[in-house]
Amino acid sequence: MANDKENLTRRKFLREGLWGACLAGTGTAAGLSIARNNRDNTVWQIDPYKCIACGNCATFCVLENSAVKCVQAYAICGYCDLCTGYLVPEPKALDTGAENELCPTGAIKRTYVEDPYYEYTIDESLCNGCGKCVNGCAAFGNGSLFLQVRHDRCKNCNECAIAAACPSQAFKRVPADQPYLLKKVDAKE
């Protein structure tokens, strides 16, 4: 031991330290590069089975009009006359009157199909991703309305502000070639 300490000169310490630092730097750079490449192949998305439609998507997104929008799973929708995603809980009438609409921005369109069925579609230019309709649909209906990050708008930020603020950890990164997490019929059966 005593010989080793004597042999460890300042020059040797600096030389070996420099080598170590170079190796660590190379490793870190390689790791960051791999992580960056992996991240480039993924995008942010909302798991609809974890989302509680808290409203944060409407306000935490860095975009002025959130990239999160309500989407409709038509295979799950009941096409209800009394759609609780479209109508307030106590509607005066089952029609398109503004006083009966649940959506504060009027982003849901109701179209007559046949008695007593109606189709509901989302106007994404009006939707702010607040999730009010999602809660209404889930509470009484089938939960066919749910929130998704729309990738024609999303900036795919490295640190998504909504993901950080999501209280149910519903935000996750998904492969860019499969960017949506859609609800399926009987998925939770």
Place this chain on the structure above:
Amino acid sequence: MHRIPRRIDSSLIVAALLIAAVVTGAVSILRLDTTGRSGSGLSEEFAYNLQKLAAVDPDLILYAESGLRVSTGFRQSRAIALDSSGRMYVAGDRAIGVFGAAGNPEKLVELSGEPRSLTVSDDGKIYVGVGDHVEVLSAEGQQVASWNPLGDEAVLTSIAKHKDDVFVADAGHRIVLHYDAAGTLVGHIGAKNPDKNVPGFVIPSPHFDLAVSRDGLLRVVNPGRNRIETYTRDGDLEFAWGERSVDIKGFCGCCNPVSLAIGPDGGFVTAEKGLDRVKVYNSDGGFVGVVAGPAQLGKEGQLKVCNTPEECQGGGLDVAVGMDGRVYVLDVTDNVIRVFAKKEAGR
């Protein structure tokens, strides 16, 4: 008087500014809402709040929970039925759990598939909707018969037996199937037929219940129209009752009531989802009172209104009524049976 000019050391100012900056930064970081739990900042207009609608006038609550609570032991309970001796039969997972009147587990009958509905006849036979067909089991749980499958889209949500008639609600095909006791299909009830003034069933979700009253009339929930329709065994629509309203007397939402049972006095007990409520109506469909509201059905003082997708889509409640008038509520989310008895007069 000679006044000495006071000089302030510039380093003190810099230090004070630095301290102020550090404190401000620390407070800002600590107050930063990185979890979103302090709210979205949206106005009340953007909030969907069922809590306001969940209040029930205490004077309308005619029942109180008895001490009996039975855990079903299933991961997913689906339906409850009672036999004439007060035994509880619960369909869930891939089995039927049988519990004594005191809640003691008696038997577990394994099934070939997932059951959605069941009923117990006076002779003790169990009729259970498994997947796309009905299976008949003996009182001991042995399979006696398996009726013809009804196709991939069949969702058998309710079964009722009256004398030699068996009625099966198929939510997938939006129809009631009328069988004889041997399993021969006699006919279909409730298909849309303007000539017979039958409007057709509107079934937005797999909640489609039925029961047969003592007079032999078939009572079927039409959940999309928020009413209970009465049919003869031949399929003629006699009358309907039920009001579409968020008020306690009515049924709210697109798919309520989700469950129906008939009491020994001929009255009805209904269960609703979304805004979970169990209520009593007389034999004419007149509102009588409340068995339990969201406050009584919740846990630890919490209102039972759905908050998560799992709770919302769990399906809510199924109800059965005993010969003594007690109401048995199966909570399919918490997998527990809760028993409610009528309050004594004056309490």
